[in-house]
Amino acid sequence: MMQEVLIIEEENGVFTAVLNNPPMNTLHAELIDALADLIDTLSASSTTKALILTGSGEKAFAAGADINEFLTLDSARGREMSKKGQDIFDALSSLPFPVICALNGYTLGAGLELALATDIRIAEEQIKLGLPEVNLGIIPGYGGTQRLSRLIGIGKAKEFIFSGDYLNAEEALRLGVVEKVVPRGTACEAAKEFAQSLAKKPPLAIAGAKKAINQGIEISLSKGQELERKVFGELCDSEDAKEGANAFLEKRKPLFRGV
Template sequence: MGHGDMNLIQYSCGGEIAKVTIHNPPLNVLTDELLTELDKAVSDILQEESTRAMILTGTGKKAFVAGADINQFSVLTKETGKELVDKGKRIFNKIANAKFPVICAMNGLTLGGGLELALACDIRIAEENVKMGLPETGLGILPGYAGTQRLTRLIGPGKAKQMIFTGVTFSAVEAHQVGLIEKIVPNGEAYIEGMKIAEQILMKGPVAIACAKNAIDNGIDMPLADGQRLESDYFGELCETEDMQEGVKAFKEKRKPTFLGK
């Protein structure tokens, strides 16, 4: 099992479930240094062939991530502003495009860049006290880490515009009602629930999970007919895997399958 403890990021990899913890108390703000460390942690995890799921969380009880480092905004130019958000997009895209599921365990305030980071994950779990929102327009800017894009695809343009135009924060209940998060858990239990979900994922075929994730993520922007063709292609490919044969055999023998990812 590999471990990495940097100044602002702690992570473990090498097993089937990788973990990344953002550690920049008290509010886990996304500074440039933190983003650089997050990039390294995610890159290391992606290189581990054994990784089947990843959990992303934050330290403390106040915040998962309470946004980006506002102190850097006042000196930004058109060019440096674009460079800033493009760096974040590149790192968040690595998370979004991972071949395995990424689970975000939100344990406190999830604002601005923090919510955009959560949006890059596949499954979002929030504790009861979590507040989330995109307050950037109150600073005269807009969500720049793909918030305008991912939020819209997740909850629809109307609710996305409401959140972004007004900067309102949603409670965990409100976020769940609009489909922004998948589950609400008692305070202190987001990571525990994330592990439960990750362990459920480990029981399934890893190649099937990767194909299903690609079919969903890529198909959502396609016309329905094209998305269905993509789905059929993946289904055909899976029919020739050892995992499919093992899954069918285990079902017939009424036992748990042993998937090898082949």
Template sequence: MDKQWQFIGLDIADMIGVITLDHQPLNVLSDAVLEELDKVIDEIQASDVRAVVLRSASDKAFAAGADISQFPQLTKMSGIELVEKGKRIFDKLTEGKAPVICAIHGLTLGAGLELALACDIRIAEEQAKLGLPETGLGILPGYGGTQRLSRLVGPGKAKEIVLSGIWLSGREAYEAKLVERVVPVGQAFKEAHELAEKIASKGPLAVALAKVAIDEGLDLPLPEAQSLETRMFAKLIGTSDMAEGVQAFSEKRKPDFTGN
């Protein structure tokens, strides 16, 4: 399936969904772009995709931030509504069953970085520029950036990045553990898609429940997180995919998982 909205494209093939941001030239995350992203996520979650790649069609940016032109008109109430809308959409992306891999290149700033942080795995090109410059505008990251960043890099590094508004290269972001891989220029999408292929070849129920165990376990004391892991493991016992995986291993062949 290949579908194109005004600012976002969606291609689904071989159980992999590719979301392409195409709001040229910098993929500014305007209200219209966010509304389209919301619809695209719904399409993804209603499909049988097993992995998702989020990328940009722009040569200059993954996404260079929110639409700053709307800020002067904000009131406290409309400001709250603005950030809560972004949080809801980004949370929906985070909470989907299919893991989302973000292919990062060029400018990845403000809301653009917050969108990348909402993904499960980030692959950045060496010359990418990542940052949360909101304090330079007299505001702070409002689409989950302060919270997701600190969970990835730790509170001290998050404060360094957020409070100073510094930009990190892809290499620096990797060293800070903000991204999981750093790759040469032009290779982020290729690497992201290859990783999506590997994930899509695994048992989709197992992948989805492993994602739940990791994501939800992070906020629990270790004994409770261990109990969560046990419950997720138990849900897979007796499934058709478990039987197929074990049989395929014994027969030294590639498993044919159905998600049942």
């Protein structure tokens, strides 16, 4: 029987996807394809509240791509492989609900690029993060050069990528690569707790905020504010906005329905 490379669990609309390619959970072609299928399925769902990504075991979240696959690459195949990974991670980033990464061990190369495509990263205290592709004579190819520089600034991203050095959890927190550090063995539980709290929020507002932030960072401030006005106006027409205001005035808990 073939190993299930992506283990999926669901609770109250919160999905947890466990990368299951032990011991290092390398992102080989089968696992990348499984992630793509999951993203396609959840993007078509109106009931998904959040997605959590984590790794199986205690050693790694995902320690990069499968190096054996690199041996067959030439220029054309390299571009094709890079585009496929970028497209999948872009689709993950564009999901209209929160995507949270629970980093439970080594998070390297494509594994870190996957984490950078999520909204929130919760790291256990023992983890190591890195983009060591330069040591293989290549560069990050799944969006790492672009997402990391937008996240921590061009200079720090160059220092990190040029050197191929690893960061520990506290360094990653200080630089803003992760949002929270938790004790060993607790990242997934912390992610689930946070995701369940977000699941009670109005889904249209969460989706709108995510759209405004993700798209706004790519354009000028004036264009970003124009986008914000558009999303704000659209939300003002929603039943959730009326419910939120009425619940506040009536001093009761709101019941958001995503309409």
